[in-house]
Amino acid sequence: MLIPQLLLALLLVGFLLWRWKVSYWQRRGVPCIQAKFPFGSIADIILMRKTIGEVYDEIYYDLKGGFGGIYRFWWPALFVRDPEMVKAVFVKEFNSFHDNDYYVDPKVDPILGLNPFNSKGDRWKYSRGIVTPSLTILKVKGMLPGIRSVCKQMSDYIATQSDEFLEGYDLMGKYTTDVVGCSAYGIEGNSFENPNSVLRQMSSRMFDGSLKGNIALLCALYFPALGKLLRFKILTEEVNQYFISVVREAVSQRKKDGSARDDFLQTLINANSASEERGEPPVYSEEEMAAHSMTFFLDGYETAALLLGFIMYELSLNSVPQEKLRKEVRKIGDSVEAFDLDVIHHMDYLDRVVMETLRKHPSGTSFSRLCTRDVVLKSGDGSEILVEEGTPVILPMYSLHNDPEYFPNPDRFDPERFTEDNRATRPQFCFFPFGGGPRSCPGNTFAMTMVKLAVITVLLRFKLEPKEIPVGKLELDPLNQFFHSAKHGLWVKYKPVDAL
Numbered sequence: 001m002l003i004p005q006l007l008l009a010l011l012l013v014g015f016l017l018w019r020w021k022v023s024y025w026q027r028r029g030v031p032c033i034q035a036k037f038p039f040g041s042i043a044d045i046i047l048m049r050k051t052i053g054e055v056y057d058e059i060y061y062d063l064k065g066g067f068g069g070i071y072r073f074w075w076p077a078l079f080v081r082d083p084e085m086v087k088a089v090f091v092k093e094f095n096s097f098h099d100n101d102y103y104v105d106p107k108v109d110p111i112l113g114l115n116p117f118n119s120k121g122d123r124w125k126y127s128r129g130i131v132t133p134s135l136t137i138l139k140v141k142g143m144l145p146g147i148r149s150v151c152k153q154m155s156d157y158i159a160t161q162s163d164e165f166l167e168g169y170d171l172m173g174k175y176t177t178d179v180v181g182c183s184a185y186g187i188e189g190n191s192f193e194n195p196n197s198v199l200r201q202m203s204s205r206m207f208d209g210s211l212k213g214n215i216a217l218l219c220a221l222y223f224p225a226l227g228k229l230l231r232f233k234i235l236t237e238e239v240n241q242y243f244i245s246v247v248r249e250a251v252s253q254r255k256k257d258g259s260a261r262d263d264f265l266q267t268l269i270n271a272n273s274a275s276e277e278r279g280e281p282p283v284y285s286e287e288e289m290a291a292h293s294m295t296f297f298l299d300g301y302e303t304a305a306l307l308l309g310f311i312m313y314e315l316s317l318n319s320v321p322q323e324k325l326r327k328e329v330r331k332i333g334d335s336v337e338a339f340d341l342d343v344i345h346h347m348d349y350l351d352r353v354v355m356e357t358l359r360k361h362p363s364g365t366s367f368s369r370l371c372t373r374d375v376v377l378k379s380g381d382g383s384e385i386l387v388e389e390g391t392p393v394i395l396p397m398y399s400l401h402n403d404p405e406y407f408p409n410p411d412r413f414d415p416e417r418f419t420e421d422n423r424a425t426r427p428q429f430c431f432f433p434f435g436g437g438p439r440s441c442p443g444n445t446f447a448m449t450m451v452k453l454a455v456i457t458v459l460l461r462f463k464l465e466p467k468e469i470p471v472g473k474l475e476l477d478p479l480n481q482f483f484h485s486a487k488h489g490l491w492v493k494y495k496p497v498d499a500l
Helices: 002-021 052-062 083-092 123-135 137-159 168-184 198-206 211-222 224-230 237-257 264-277 286-317 319-332 348-360 397-401 444-461
Strands: 067-072 075-080 165-167 367-370 375-378 384-387 392-395 462-466 491-496
Touching: 052 075, 052 397, 075 083, 083 375, 083 392, 123 137, 123 286, 137 168, 137 444, 165 168, 168 198, 168 264, 168 286, 168 444, 198 237, 211 224, 237 264, 237 286, 264 286, 286 319, 286 348, 286 444, 286 462, 286 491, 319 348, 319 444, 348 397, 348 444, 444 462
Parallel strands: 075 392
Antiparallel strands: 067 075, 165 491, 367 392, 375 384, 462 491
């Protein structure tokens, strides 16, 4: 008889404890979204019924004012709606928010654990310091010949498929796989000639949207203790071992024949060589070299492929911006060789098209920072809140990007929103696709070079036509919690422009 009574008592204590935890914001008089057992405010995310961006968008409009509280299971998190508070988290109060609220156990997932995005404390400075020197303008210039070569392969491939509708993410995934492969490792992926190449297979398996992968990600975001206990890995062992072997073989080959490449891996090899010449041990172990090289691959492959897929999709639906951009491109030259780094990044309308796509379709839909010491945040309307140490702070990028207060008629694709004059009418941090402050994306120049050169290449030769005109908003894929992606793909036909 004692066992049922004891069990009942434990359940009652657990329930009362849960009720106490999910009254945190109410006790403090902060507007909040009521928690529902057992998932708090995020049931549709955990059950994969909606994307993170969609759920946060509902919360964004349910809350009023500059901020409010939500519950992720029973843990409270601050949800920020005010661009001035976003700026404070990224910049003004960075010392209180230097850690991303995302946990990867480096003992379980050592390669992903060394990524600057996942690193905590001073470790992120160390990891970022390794990546950043290889992403300078000078380094990116050295990568241009390789990027142009892949652009030509992509253009030739598309020309053979002019009667077919091509899915944007798949097509551009081949392109970014090969660009990042040659820029990070000096590997020629040949994904257009051989879509089943090992490099292409490994890149497509990184974030496959499988149930296991999504659960691992959700644990990293919302339930790190469970992920650590069950030793969930976001990247499979197969992918990890492949990239370690790539680094091992490349280093061995370059040492053997004395060759060098103008890629990211060479930077790490040079650092080790310089250290050994001084009689000191290597700076980076084999695993660290694989991890940092893979950071370059991870940060460049997936997000750029998604962005390019959406750019092609939006241009196919909007013929006026497409023609305007084509005129800008052709005014400069009729081949990809005419576009050097300076030219690419001074094409005003091209930049507006890219920024407007990032506004409507940011690859990731939110940022989340962990408060590492108590701090007071103030919103633009004068209200303020004490954020206690250990509290996650959610910055809903997708919602701010699509808020009609800052971007009237947000469903419309309008690159003119990003003229210098129009930018000046908005708060700075209602648009932040690369984050902000010291932890903003270090690979921005490389990624934008890769993306813009691909758009130039396509518009030089092809007119984009949609498979169908969508009715209502694009349906997003709730089974891909990693990124903002279309459930049914982004289908576009590429017609030779001179044949029209």
